[in-house]
Amino acid sequence: MGWSLKLGTIAGTEIRIHMTFVLLLVWIRFTHYQIGGAPAAWEGVAFILSVFVCVVLHEFGHIAAARHFRIKTPDITLLPIGGVARLERNPSQPTEELLVAVAGPLVNIAIAALLFAVIGGVAGLEQLARPQDPQIDFFVRPAGVNIFLVLFNMIPAFPMDGGRVLRAILAWRWSWERATRVAATIGQGRGLRHGCGGFVL
Numbered sequence: 001m002g003w004s005l006k007l008g009t010i011a012g013t014e015i016r017i018h019m020t021f022v023l024l025l026v027w028i029r030f031t032h033y034q035i036g037g038a039p040a041a042w043e044g045v046a047f048i049l050s051v052f053v054c055v056v057l058h059e060f061g062h063i064a065a066a067r068h069f070r071i072k073t074p075d076i077t078l079l080p081i082g083g084v085a086r087l088e089r090n091p092s093q094p095t096e097e098l099l100v101a102v103a104g105p106l107v108n109i110a111i112a113a114l115l116f117a118v119i120g121g122v123a124g125l126e127q128l129a130r131p132q133d134p135q136i137d138f139f140v141r142p143a144g145v146n147i148f149l150v151l152f153n154m155i156p157a158f159p160m161d162g163g164r165v166l167r168a169i170l171a172w173r174w175s176w177e178r179a180t181r182v183a184a185t186i187g188q189g190r191g192l193r194h195g196c197g198g199f200v201l
């Protein structure tokens with residue numbers, strides 16, 4: 001993907017960050033600085049970076065599941081709207097497709113469960129729904145982010161994970177082509193990329 005910088009390589013997968021994501025960090029720092037000075041600016045940047053980590057871990061859920069089926073992931077790119085994992089090829093069986101697609105959101109469910117254990121399960125729905133609010137507890141915010149990541153990515157439309165889950169389920173009954181056609185009319189695209197939303201908070 002053009003306009004992206006290589007951050008490093010983990011287990012054979014290049015982690016790339018798109019220039020627009022760098023601009024998002026600059027913008028978040030600037031707007032938070034206007035509101036609350038340097039401490040607020042760094043808190044804003046730390047929050048976005050925590051979202052970044054959760055999205056990368058989500059992508060590695062897909063990567064680990066794909067690797068299980070001997071599919072390599074040459075690179076992932078982080079954009080302001082989320083992460084994109086480029087798989088070497090599409091899973092060939094509906095079950096493979098299903099498992100690769102759900103592995104990402106499952107990582108976020110695990111992170112949210114861990115954070116709930118840390119905060120002792122005391123977080124209102126109202127707090128969880130506003131993870132971008134700096135007034136909310138430090139651990140509650142990422143818990144809200146991870147729940148958001150699960151809900152957002154399970155929207156049954158391509159190229160979201162939910163669209164792939166839908167195609168896998170349809171392909172159990174129909175042919176792969178028909179399942180793809182139906183699932184693709186709900187969303188867009190049918191390529192090798194796993195689009196995972198995340199930063200639209």
Ligand SMILES: [Zn+2]
Pocket residue numbers: 058059062104105153161194195196
């Ligand atoms: Zn995903």
